[in-house]
Amino acid sequence: MNEEMKRYFEELESKDKTSQYEAYQHIMAETEQEVDWAYEVWDDLKADLTHKDAHRRSRAAQFLAQLAISDPENRMLHDFPDVWEVTFDSKFVTARHSLQAIWRVGLAGPEHKQLVMDHLTNRFENCQDEKNYTLIRFDIMEGMRSLYDYLEDPEIKRTALDLIEKEQDAKYRKKYASVW
Template identity: 50%
Template sequence: MSESKPVTSSSAPQEFSDLWSKNRERQNAGYEEMMRVTGNPVPWAYEVWDEVVDNLVHEDNHNRAIAAQILCNLAVSDPEGRILKDLAALIEVTRDKRFVTARHCLQSLWKIGLAGSTQRAALVDALAARFSECESEKNTTLIRNDIIVGLRNLHEATCDETIAQRATALIETEDDIKYRGKYAKSWRQ
């Protein structure tokens, strides 16, 4: 997929179509505005949803990173729970060949948990699985730390103590005492 079709909705802001612009300045401005706007529920989420999901596999890693972050933000505008169906695609972006793209996604995933208890439980399970499975990857420590920080952010936003219990349990699975300490410190910050 090389070029996304722009959204035809009249209710989505103009900056939405700028997200996929080849002009980086325009794309970055659109990204900043859409991250701001989608930080709260928006009525046009489903008008753009499929386009955002399609961009998770775009050939341009900027588009993949932007799509992942926007989709995580749109979860609060998703009363139908579509994010549950698309969570696996987002987790796949955390394995992106461009690690910076993977990290942008990892660092945004926690926002899905703000959409409700079902989404929160599915997200925490997915992050716990990702924490365990990344052991053989090149950037294990960064991936695991991003997961712990994301869980901390979600815990702070929701006060859900099951998240704290799960994060503590994940930290305890780390065999290397140095990294276990690093993750524990990231949890406390």
């Protein structure tokens, strides 16, 4: 990892919120492409998934989701349940940010894509008892759409449209369909 990236990870711990946010933005941008330093931060990020600080949990889940494409050892296949758990975080904003990022794991390969799609599908079908479940479902649709846009896999679209059809409320069915 180069010195600039090290500095960004250090800045995440800054007392200055602007510095933290700028560092976060740089890391997110850098990890949109494959990087060769994923394992230098992987274990620390995995540990942060259960950190007492909700910001650290959120960032860790988002960064790990981004780093899945930089994981030739396929650690994510083993670590996915820990990342997925953050999508149920007690802090809704933490859970939501994690859920909005989780689709990126599916870019790492066919097995990853299936893992993500299975979890998103199950969550869509079974989240009605969760607080803000309509937002959760909308985020799931957006995640599936993003995955579809990258992979152009018609099965992703078919799955999403099938889920939308299961929505009983016409207002929300229309909202979810608007993503597609």
